[in-house]
Amino acid sequence: MYNFKREVPQGVNDELSDYYEIKDKLILEIKNIFKSYGYKQICTPTIEYLDVFSRIGSTVIKDEMFKLIDSSGEILVLRPDMTVPITRMVTSRKKFNDDLLKYFYVSKVYRMNKNHQGKRREITQAGIEFFGNEKLDADGEVIAIAIKTLLNEVSDFHIEIGHTDFYKGLFEEVNADNNIKSQLKKLIENKNFTEIERFLEKLNIREDVKDILVKVPGLYGDFENIIDKAKEMCLNKKMEKALEDLKSVYEILKDYGYSNFVSVDLGLINYLDYYTGIIFKGYMANYGQIILSGGRYDKLTKEFGHSIPATGFGINIDELLRGLLTINKLKHKRYYTDYLILYTPKNRREVFQIAEKLRKNAFIVETRLLNKRFKDYINYASANRVRWVMKYSDERVIVIDNKKNSSETINTRRFIKEIDTKENQNLVMPIH
Missing domain, CATH: 3.30.930.10 (Bira Bifunctional Protein; Domain 2)
Known part of the structure; x- marks a missing residue:
C-alpha cells in the first residue's frame, strides 16, 4: 500500500x-x-x-x-x-x-x-x-x-x-x-x-x-x-x-x-x-x-x-x-443548482431539450435518470442545495420547491410553452 x-x-x-x-x-x-x-x-x-x-x-x-x-x-x-x-x-x-x-x-x-x-x-x-x-x-x-x-x-x-x-x-x-x-x-x-x-x-x-x-x-x-x-x-x-x-x-x-x-x-x-x-x-x-x-x-x-x-x-x-x-453577514445565497430534472429513458430527449432551454435563460440545471425513489432525489437536493426538483412525464411536471417546502403540478404542454415564450410564472428567476 x-x-x-x-x-x-x-x-x-x-x-x-x-x-x-x-x-x-x-x-x-x-x-x-x-x-x-x-x-x-x-x-x-x-x-x-x-x-x-x-x-x-x-x-x-x-x-x-x-x-x-x-x-x-x-x-x-x-x-x-x-x-x-x-x-x-x-x-x-x-x-x-x-x-x-x-x-x-x-x-x-x-x-x-x-x-x-x-x-x-x-x-x-x-x-x-x-x-x-x-x-x-x-x-x-x-x-x-x-x-x-x-x-x-x-x-x-x-x-x-x-x-x-x-x-x-x-x-x-x-x-x-x-x-x-x-x-x-x-x-x-x-x-x-x-x-x-x-x-x-x-x-x-x-x-x-x-x-x-x-x-x-x-x-x-x-x-x-x-x-x-x-x-x-x-x-x-x-x-x-x-x-x-x-x-x-x-x-x-x-x-x-x-x-x-x-x-x-x-x-x-x-x-x-x-x-x-x-x-x-x-x-x-x-x-x-x-x-x-x-x-x-x-x-x-x-x-x-x-x-x-x-x-x-x-x-x-x-x-x-x-x-x-x-458575524453572520453573508448576503450570498447558498443554492448552487436551480433545477434537478428527473427523466426516464422514454422522455430523456425531451428533458435534455428542456434543460438546454432553461440553461439559455441562465438557470443552472442538472439532469438525472429516475431509477430510485422520488424521495431519495429530494433528499439529495436538500443536501446539495438544489432549489427545485422536477419530475417530468408526458402528461405533467411535478416541481418541488426546497426553499418553500412546497410542491406544484403543472401540465407538461403548458410548462414547455412557458419556457419557449419566457412567460414563466411558475419558474422563479435564476438565483445566480
Missing part, C-alpha cells in the same frame, strides 16, 4: 464548493467595483526572482518568503506580496510616459507565517495599484474604493488612516539605533502604553520627545479632534506636513460621502519599508482581524530605476469571507 499523506500542509486548505462558490461570487463583485473606476486587470507570475524582493529592504517580507532553487542555481520565491511584482512590471516597460496606470488583480500570495497561529500561508488577495499620480486625490480615490468594496458586503466597518511621515518625523528626534527604534515602533503599534513608558526610561533622549512618544498611541479616533491635538506635538516640518496631508485626504473623503467610515490613527505603523505617505487599514465590527491595508509607496518605484508616484491597497479575500461568516 502506498504511504502518502492525506492531509494538506499547515496554513493551506482545500476549498470545497460550499466555500468556493461564495468566494467566487465575492471576487466577481469586487472585480466589478474595480472595473467601474477604470482599473484594468493584470496578472504577474507566481514565481519571481529573490532579488525582486531583496532590494526593498523589508525584513518582514524577507523572513516570510518560500524560496526555491531552479536548475540553473537561481534563487526564486513564491510571491509574498503583489505590490512589488506589479511595480516591477510597470517599471520594466520600455517607456513610461506621464500616463496614469490603473491596475487591479486577484491573485494568490504566499507567506511562511512562521508563528502559524491559524494564519494562512496561501492567501487570495484582490487589490488595486494606481501609478503616475502624486496628488492626494489619488490617495482619496484608493481609500474610497476600499470603502465601497467593504460597503458592498457589510455596513459596519471602519478604515483607520495614518501617515508614515508623522512617525518617521518623530523618530528623527529619537537619538537611538535602528534596533531600539524598531522595538519602540512595535510597542507603539500595539498601543502598549505601560511598556512604552518602561522602555523609554532606559533611553537617553529628550524629555519632550519621550512625552510625545507616550502620547502617540492614543492619537486615534475622530479626525478633526485628533489632528488638532497632534498639531501641538509636531517637532519638525515633516510631522506638520503629514497632518496637512491627512486633513486634505479627509476633506476628499467627505466629498465622496465616506467620512463616517474613517478615523485617524497616528500610531499606525506599516513594517513594509516602501510606504512613503498616507497608509490605512480596514476592519469589520466584531471581527478583530485586518481585512485590507494599503497606502502610498512612491519610494518603491525608485528601487526599480524609475521615479513614479504610486498608491494602492490589497484586500484579503479569505479574511473578508471568514469575517462575514463569523
